[in-house]
Amino acid sequence: MTHTLRELNAAVEELWPTRFAEDWDRPGLTVGDVDDEVRHIHLAVDPVTDTVDEAIELGADALLVHHPLLLRGITSVATDRYKGALVTRLIRARCGLIAAHTNADIVADGTSGVLAARLGLVDLRPIVTGEREGTGIGRVGTLPEPSTLGRLALSLAEILPATATGIRVSGGYDDPVSRIALCGGAGDSLLGEAVVLDADVYITSDLRHHPASESREQAVMSAGPALIDVSHWASEWLWLESAATHLRELLPHATVTVSEIRTDPWDFVVTQ
Template identity: 65%
Template structure:
């Protein structure tokens, strides 16, 4: 008997429970017939024209995207709007779309945990623990061997897929680093967290001018972490392989692939 979408959805909810999502989030099934058969699944960070085209051309029955296509309210899905056009293409191709967003951030092998593991952090724990102290938002741990901010930034550049914006750092190139806090995706809301403040460096994405400037000035005055800012897409793309492996284990009969398309929105940078 072929696997149907409802069965895959049950597995998705077990791996990345919807109860773990933030109140403002919109994970879950976006489009698709729960009774439809599923043979091919493709993971992507973003459901955009490129990844939708790739999935349909590869005859995928399901896209599991990290970012919800309909995170914010819409009043139309007319096909002269990109969200409407994407949904129409998916429906016509019988390709379902599911989002696993903040509910996939907080689990044991979530976005930040995968990044922490790739960096080799030991004794890592959530920055913001959940009801289960082992689960929660972000991760903080220590490197087995101390390094410097510059070397750590270069290590990140090796680990993460290349993007136009690359890796940016605030702090001295030779500053010593051992305790590391990480948050995949946009993480400037955690800049004031005690675990982040106590770290030698905080790695996240989408650091805005004012929060980063204030954190830098506070660190100069009373101590605080150096900052490393990376691409939002790149910081979460590493999770896709881990997520795909979990789904393959649960459903070995499925063909599960990971999109390698770069959906970071920036194409080039002029360095002054």
Template identity: 60%
Template sequence: MPTLRDLQAVIESLWPVAGTESWDSVGLVSGSPDAVVEHVHLAVDAVPDTAREAVALGADLLLTHHPLLLRGVTTIAEDTYKGAVLATLVRGGCALVAAHTNADVVATGTSAVLADRIGLRDQRPLDPGDAPDTGIGRVGVLPEAVPLGVLARRIVDVLPPTASGVRVSGDYDRPVRTVALCAGAGDSLLGNALVRDADVYVTSDLRHHPASEFREQALLTDGPALIDTSHWATEWLWLDVAAEQLRQAAGVRVTVSDLRTDPWDFAVLPSAAAPTPTTEQGA
């Protein structure tokens, strides 16, 4: 049976460390390279629930997209969530590995999977990498133009359900065909030329000021609409693709977590009868 060291070599072949952004932290987080690995469990986030799930399933390796130790910590005490994750995995004999931006940039990475699922053709990266078809984000075209609202509904139907759903900036009936997207947080690409030339930009974690400035400029110049999605949901789609690649390359059992680790539990929306806020009300 393969060892964790063998699995690390497979992971490197699928998602090379060379593709990692300079600020990122990927690779082996915990575990012995000599340990035997028969079962790999995949999740977006290393949180106590996914750690317990991996151990309960008898997994030897938890492979997550998001790094647990992206930023420095001064303690892994078990009354901190990062300490609880590591303690659970170590006691359960389950290693932890992260494949983050190195899994975003490959030709079958997070953005490419999202683009495939919503039907984009003629795809290319928004920010190309060194190798062909690699890089951050994707832009492509739909087979035919559809109303912005129809595309938003298609995205909702493709993604796993979350409390936040999707938010849209733009007219519902506006026709869109060229779609730029970045799975996960993508407001750093709001100034990208391919984003600016698209009919709509789909990404996650859009903050008020960058989104507002983008929207107002778009209104002046007939620029792109915006669709804001759940970060976790867009990247969760990649897990099934990654799992199949691991099965083929490593010949081990691979399972995928369907635990929702999106941080939001529910949304409260105004009722149809709610009064419209006025200046006098301080809105």
């Protein structure tokens, strides 16, 4: 017995309804014939050449990714452009492509929830509450036992897959931390949220110079969190196994695999 791409898409909608995605987001079914059979589902964070090649080489019938391939508007899918080349390769291989992005971020075991659980945080709640109970952007919680900023950063280095940029920290190594706010993926838009300002540290990715500098200066002057900046890809990769577990439950006749290819865009760093 096999499943179809239509059934896979329905399972994705059940787990992470696209109607709850951010307005700017473009999750959902991107490539594929809904009546095609699906025996093997492969999961990855990014729809890039390496993960598409991997899915096809594995004989996967569908690739479920976190980041939408067509997030920003395009005017061509010609094969001399990488998005067109990927779409063409997927169609020729009869491999469907589905994205679950902000609609997967907000659930209890979404990207932020999984990272919070791996850190052992308790008394969790979203930084920004969603439309449904228990959903929302980011998470804030408390460590089971007080720690220091340095030890927390070391814990993240053990939890997250290694990347060239590693873990960047703004704050004192021995500063005490207990209340933790975090957001998987790019989260500097949440720096001004009250629960983030009340936290001892805020963990996220893609912190830009000006928002990080302003947050640091405000923390020195009055109050505010220390900052930990981690790889965007690494912070969201942890979610894939949780997603795979759900898909195995809903689609028991399909093989579900998780890519371990590092699609963080940075290859090496030179420290000074």
